Amino acid sequence: MINRRTFVKQSSAFAGMSILPFSIYGKNAPSNKVVIAVSGVNSRGAWLASNFSKIPNVEVAYICDVEEKAIANGIKAVSASGKEPTVIKDIRKLVAINDFDALAIGMPDHWHTPAAMLGLQHGKNVYVEKPCGHNPAEGELLAQASKKYKPLIQMGNQRRSYPTLQTAVQRVREGLIGNPYFVKAWYTNKRKPIGIGKQVPVPSTLDFELWQGPAPRKPYQDNLIHYNWHWFWHWGTGEACNNGTHEVDCARWFLGVDFPTKVSSTGGRYAYKDDWQTPDTQVAGWEFDSGKSIVWEGRSCNDYRVLTSDRGFIVHGDKGTLVNDGAGSYKVFDLDNKLIDTVDANAQVDPGNKVSPVASLDKLHLENFVEAVRGNTKINSPITDAYKSVLLCQLANISQRVGRTLHCDTKNGHVLGDTEAMNLWSRTYENGWKPTL
Numbered sequence: 001m002i003n004r005r006t007f008v009k010q011s012s013a014f015a016g017m018s019i020l021p022f023s024i025y026g027k028n029a030p031s032n033k034v035v036i037a038v039s040g041v042n043s044r045g046a047w048l049a050s051n052f053s054k055i056p057n058v059e060v061a062y063i064c065d066v067e068e069k070a071i072a073n074g075i076k077a078v079s080a081s082g083k084e085p086t087v088i089k090d091i092r093k094l095v096a097i098n099d100f101d102a103l104a105i106g107m108p109d110h111w112h113t114p115a116a117m118l119g120l121q122h123g124k125n126v127y128v129e130k131p132c133g134h135n136p137a138e139g140e141l142l143a144q145a146s147k148k149y150k151p152l153i154q155m156g157n158q159r160r161s162y163p164t165l166q167t168a169v170q171r172v173r174e175g176l177i178g179n180p181y182f183v184k185a186w187y188t189n190k191r192k193p194i195g196i197g198k199q200v201p202v203p204s205t206l207d208f209e210l211w212q213g214p215a216p217r218k219p220y221q222d223n224l225i226h227y228n229w230h231w232f233w234h235w236g237t238g239e240a241c242n243n244g245t246h247e248v249d250c251a252r253w254f255l256g257v258d259f260p261t262k263v264s265s266t267g268g269r270y271a272y273k274d275d276w277q278t279p280d281t282q283v284a285g286w287e288f289d290s291g292k293s294i295v296w297e298g299r300s301c302n303d304y305r306v307l308t309s310d311r312g313f314i315v316h317g318d319k320g321t322l323v324n325d326g327a328g329s330y331k332v333f334d335l336d337n338k339l340i341d342t343v344d345a346n347a348q349v350d351p352g353n354k355v356s357p358v359a360s361l362d363k364l365h366l367e368n369f370v371e372a373v374r375g376n377t378k379i380n381s382p383i384t385d386a387y388k389s390v391l392l393c394q395l396a397n398i399s400q401r402v403g404r405t406l407h408c409d410t411k412n413g414h415v416l417g418d419t420e421a422m423n424l425w426s427r428t429y430e431n432g433w434k435p436t437l
Contacts, residue, residue, distance in 0.1 A: 034370050035100040037062035037124075039091050039115055041074030042226050044129060045106025049074050051363050052104060053081035055370055062086050064094045067225070068205035090210060091115055095122040102151075102373055105129060110235045113138035114214040117435040120149040125373050127366070129156040131241040131390040132383060136413065137426035139387030139394070141435060146383050148437055154369045154379040155386035157249045161365035162328040164345045165250065172254055176332060178319025180255055185247035185296045185313035187239065190303040191280070193272035194228045197221035214433035223275060231276040233401075238278030239298045240393040247313045249389035250324065251294040254315045258388050259413040260286040265400035271301035284396035289410055294392070328361050388413070398424045 034057065038049040041063045053060040063074035063085045071087055078085045088094040095103065095118045103119035104127040105112055113133040119126045132155045133139040146153050159165050172180055202208040202220045211225070212218070215235055230236040240248075252258070267282035280300040287293045303310060311326035320340070324330045328345025345361060365380065372379040391413050398421050399406045407416045415421040429435075 032057055032374060034058045034102060034373050035061050036102045036104055037064060037088075037094055037097075037100050038074065038104045038106060039064035039094065040070075040105060040107030040111070041065050041077065042067065042070035043073075043106075045104070046070075046073040046077040047359075048104045048106050048127070048129075048366070049085075050077035050080065051359075051366055052370070053078050053083065054363075055367055058370055059083060060085055061100055062088055062094060062097070064088050064091050066207040066210040070226070089207060091118060091213075095119050095124060101125060102127060102369070108211075108229050108235055109237050109241065110134045110215045111213055113142055114433060114435045116142055116153065117145060117437075120145050120151055120153070123149075123151060125151040125369075126153045127156065127369050128153065128383075130245040130386075131237050131393065132387050133390065133394075134235075134237060135425060135427050136391050136394050136398075138435070139383075139390050140412075141437065143384045143387050145437060152369070152372055152379055153383040154365075154372070155381050155383055155390075156365065157246060157381050157386055157389060158362040158365040159246055159250050159328075160253070160381040160386075161368045162345065162361050163364070164328040164330065164343050165253075165324075168322065168324075168330055168343070169254055172315065172317070172322065173256070176320070177315065177317030177322055180315050180317040180322075181292045182316040183251035183255060183294045183313055184316075185244070185251050185294065185311075186298070186306045187243045187247065187296075187311045188299045188303045188305060189239075189243075189301070189310065191300045193274045194223045194231065194276055195274050197223035197275050212430065214429050214435070216428055216430050221275075228276075231278045231280075233277050236278065237394065238282075238397055239280070239300045240278075240282060240284060240296070240396050241390060243311065244282075244284070244296050244298055244393050244396075245390055247311060247326075248294065248296050248392050249386070250313050251296075251315075252389050252392065254313075254322075255288070255290075255292045255294070257288040257290060257292055257294075259288075259410050260392065260395070260408050261289050261410055262287040263392070263395040263399050263406040263408060265396045267298075267400060278397070279400055282396070282400065284393070284399070286392055286396070296393075296396070 036052050049060050060078045065071045102125040105115045106129050112128050116126045116128045199219045200222050208220050230242050263286050265284045267279040269276050270281045282298045285295045309326045312324045315322040321333045330343050332341040334340050368380045371377045402421050
């Protein structure tokens with residue numbers, strides 16, 4: 001069997017000769033193989049590792065994590081494909097390895113942009129899960145980086161690769177519901193309290209220094225890892241960026257809008273009294289200068305469904321309405337609320353699976369990325385567009401934190417006339433860790 005390194009060497013040695021590996025091997029031609037490293041493999045990252053490894057002629061050769069349980073999850077996810085990945089704990093050492101093509105990032109939010117920049121600067125294509133950054137400045141940095149570096153950057157807003165939604169957007173732009181002007185989106189869950197954390201010794205199975213990485217150092221506490229970091233501003237971005245990104249991205253996609261003129265947010269940590277800092281209840285609104293607006297409602301701790309779905313969006317136009325069920329299916333109604341069309345994505349939705357409720361559709365986004373790395377297509381979610389959806393959610397969080405409506409520059413989303421809000425546009429970094437171009 002020809003491995004990738006051997007093939008590259010042989011190809012160089014026989015340059016000028018007629019070699020037609022694709023005609024012999026088809027999609028399994030050594031020249032067509034994509035080798036991937038996955039960093040952050042406890043939960044979503046393990047799902048990424050598993051599903052990348054199932055794509056024909058893709059090898060997940062490396063996994064990267066700083067905690068033993070997570071590493072075991074990653075090894076198990078990849079080993080099901082019949083291959084044993086190499087484990088590298090320090091991402092700085094991982095990206096310096098030359099024999100892989102792409103870096104997939106499933107790390108905590110505070111790592112997304114710093115890890116992506118390390119990958120790009122070492123020539124790796126990057127698949128970064130949402131949100132693409134911990135703060136607005138990081139999203140801007142990645143957008144700028146995509147113009148400086150040759151590798152691709154795809155964000156994990158998987159709905160951009162759902163065929164039914166791609167068609168739905170086209171139909172809306174062709175006048176299916178007239179002029180679309182308002183989207184209501186939502187997400188619900190029944191998350192439990194996280195309690196009051198105690199400062200305890202760092203477990204021997206965890207490299208907490210590397211886990212914190214670019215974030216300024218804080219003491220370890222027992223209610224932070226693996227998942228609860230989402231609800232601390234120092235490391236996470238709250239439910240708005242955690243799950244809201246998906247539906248807010250769809251809303252922006254269907255309306256064809258970019259940066260808002262005005263952003264507001266109401267809510268708070270209502271359900272429990274504990275260390276959870278970000279809102280568990282949030283209603284965010286964005287207005288655009290094109291006479292369009294978006295509202296997102298997030299309820300992390302009350303799972304009362306909207307239209308029987310725990311997530312989704314509704315696009316209102318001047319001639320009708322399109323209703324999405326949170327996955328790829330949708331219904332279309334006229335102004336008399338008469339059902340005029342139903343489109344089924346033919347995908348099994350598992351609301352109990354919080355890692356990937358619509359796995360069969362989410363995989364299409366990974367396949368799109370791989371084919372783009374091979375040069376066969378364009379990525380469905382280039383970072384120059386994707387970061388704008390994350391920015392909307394980050395602006396809502398900033399509005400929530402300062403307690404007032406924000407007015408924004410429609411050229412870039414920057415907050416106008418509010419120094420306190422713009423101070424939250426970026427963050428401080430641990431010395432030596434700040435990502436730069």
